[in-house]
Amino acid sequence: MAQQTEPVRRTPLTRDRVLRAAVALADETGIEALSMRKLAQELGVVPMALYKHVANKEQLLDGMVDVVMSEIDPPAPGADWQGAVRRRVLSARRAFLGHPWAAQVLQSRTSPTPVVLAYMDSVIGMFRTGGFSVDLTHHVMHALGSRMMGITQELFDASPNPDPRPGSAAPQEDAGQFPYVTELAGAVAHDAGSVVGQGCDDQFEFEFALNLLLDGFERLRQQGWSSASRSRDNGR
Amino acid sequence: MAQQTEPVRRTPLTRDRVLRAAVALADETGIEALSMRKLAQELGVVPMALYKHVANKEQLLDGMVDVVMSEIDPPAPGADWQGAVRRRVLSARRAFLGHPWAAQVLQSRTSPTPVVLAYMDSVIGMFRTGGFSVDLTHHVMHALGSRMMGITQELFDASPNPDPRPGSAAPQEDAGQFPYVTELAGAVAHDAGSVVGQGCDDQFEFEFALNLLLDGFERLRQQGWSSASRSRDNGR
DNA sequence: ACCTGAACACCGTTCAAGT
DNA sequence: ACCTGAACACCGTTCAAGT
Numbered sequence: 398m399a400q401q402t403e404p405v406r407r408t409p410l411t412r413d414r415v416l417r418a419a420v421a422l423a424d425e426t427g428i429e430a431l432s433m434r435k436l437a438q439e440l441g442v443v444p445m446a447l448y449k450h451v452a453n454k455e456q457l458l459d460g461m462v463d464v465v466m467s468e469i470d471p472p473a474p475g476a477d478w479q480g481a482v483r484r485r486v487l488s489a490r491r492a493f494l495g496h497p498w499a500a501q502v503l504q505s506r507t508s509p510t511p512v513v514l515a516y517m518d519s520v521i522g523m524f525r526t527g528g529f530s531v532d533l534t535h536h537v538m539h540a541l542g543s544r545m546m547g548i549t550q551e552l553f554d555a556s557p558n559p560d561p562r563p564g565s566a567a568p569q570e571d572a573g574q575f576p577y578v579t580e581l582a583g584a585v586a587h588d589a590g591s592v593v594g595q596g597c598d599d600q601f602e603f604e605f606a607l608n609l610l611l612d613g614f615e616r617l618r619q620q621g622w623s624s625a626s627r628s629r630d631n632g633r
Numbered sequence: 634m635a636q637q638t639e640p641v642r643r644t645p646l647t648r649d650r651v652l653r654a655a656v657a658l659a660d661e662t663g664i665e666a667l668s669m670r671k672l673a674q675e676l677g678v679v680p681m682a683l684y685k686h687v688a689n690k691e692q693l694l695d696g697m698v699d700v701v702m703s704e705i706d707p708p709a710p711g712a713d714w715q716g717a718v719r720r721r722v723l724s725a726r727r728a729f730l731g732h733p734w735a736a737q738v739l740q741s742r743t744s745p746t747p748v749v750l751a752y753m754d755s756v757i758g759m760f761r762t763g764g765f766s767v768d769l770t771h772h773v774m775h776a777l778g779s780r781m782m783g784i785t786q787e788l789f790d791a792s793p794n795p796d797p798r799p800g801s802a803a804p805q806e807d808a809g810q811f812p813y814v815t816e817l818a819g820a821v822a823h824d825a826g827s828v829v830g831q832g833c834d835d836q837f838e839f840e841f842a843l844n845l846l847l848d849g850f851e852r853l854r855q856q857g858w859s860s861a862s863r864s865r866d867n868g869r
Numbered sequence: 870a871c872c873t874g875a876a877c878a879c880c881g882t883t884c885a886a887g888t
Numbered sequence: 889a890c891c892t893g894a895a896c897a898c899c900g901t902t903c904a905a906g907t
Contacts, residue, residue: 540842577757606776
């Protein structure tokens with residue numbers, strides 16, 4: 398008799414709704430807790446229903462990255478190439494920082510989606526119209542690597558394992574074993590001022606490295622560097 | 634009657650044997666195919682037996698990274714700081730390139746093992762004895778990031794999806810949509826000479842970026858850069 | 870033709886029952 | 889006390905059976 402045993406789902410499932418729900422779920426519970434089954438449950442749907450909108454989990458992850466990419470500001474016209482690239486990269490960074498899982502997921506993709514390609518195209522275009530040769534642009538894009546997307550794989554922390562539990566193993570043993578690490582960690586913790594524990598300003602570190610690279614690029618451009626001069630070791 | 638239903642396993646299971654088997658298995662079958670169960674089977678042992686030597690899979694992965702790290706050459710004495718750092722980083726790179734899974738696994742670790750800390754300590758030491766302040770050394774280590782370990786997250790490829798299947802979708806559609814990407818990809822493929830497909834020299838790209846950074850570091854050191862001069866934007 | 874419950878072939882890890 | 893088979897609580901995805 399009851400045609401519908403469940404309340405009617407008025408908003409039908411679409412690829413877009415699936416992707417947005419996945420992003421929200423990953424934001425809330427972390428990427429490792431995101432499964433096709435949990436996502437389906439969140440949407441009030443049987444797991445198999447998702448497969449009509451995404452071919453498999455890999456495609457789901459691709460789509461989730463695209464959602465994050467859509468939050469990047471469009472490129473602003475004018476300005477020198479350095480300013481343009483820096484602004485675009487920092488805007489991408491803002492988008493990715495809003496979704497802690499996104500950097501890791503992007504790095505796990507095996508090939509870029511059209512949305513990612515479009516972003517890369519715009520960055521490459523900034524170098525080309527800024528006077529970089531195709532050759533130099535190629536190497537410069539490699540040198541930027543994932544920093545082009547505003548992200549860096551932070552490799553733990555410069556300050557190793559800031560385990561907040563007191564009395565955890567060997568604080569002075571480490572001091573003897575790894576004197577330079579200890580010196581650095583100490584200085585960073587001190588530098589942070591009031592609250593110890595956090596330590597260092599990721600945004601500053603990112604911009605420091607970005608500026609260093611962009612300045613290096615400009616120097617090579619001015620020199621008319623080309624890879625034919627490989628033996629000259631970057632002109633050094 | 635038969636006390637032993639299986640042939641006697643003369644070499645008893647040790648942490649070391651577990652780790653070496655795991656490295657070998659990952660080398661052969663890829664990291665995604667490495668499971669506790671498959672590893673146990675490879676060792677002719679019940680899965681649970683592994684848990685006496687590693688607490689869980691995370692610890693197994695930590696140990697596997699340490700095995701790779703053990704293949705890095707010890708630091709050679711003498712030489713300027715740039716030569717010392719470059720040689721050490723390139724040696725680490727050689728070790729990691731020998732195990733295609735290793736970079737990804739290292740990046741997935743949440744805190745460094747003592748072996749990794751020791752490596753970092755030696756690199757930090759090279760900057761410090763080379764005349765870098767604690768402050769500058771800190772930022773410089775961040776700027777190096779995973780490149781300190783000789784690895785870079787390559788973010789797909791500069792040349793997008795070199796799908797070797799002919800007739801795959803839209804070669805000229807892309808050319809219109811992403812003109813700069815297309816230009817770059819074309820130049821790279823051409824540059825590679827005889828065989829199209831591979832495209833570009835990862836080792837050259839790595840050294841290009843490394844040298845660019847090391848030169849930037851040296852310039853800042855000479856200037857006596859300190860983070861107190863944050864507003865000066867890396868002295869630009 | 871569409872939809873989906875059950876099943877398949879896995880996981881990492883726990884735990885109680887065996888020796 | 890040690891060891892381990894079976895079980896638990898998951899996965900992503902296939903597929904045949906239902907409507």
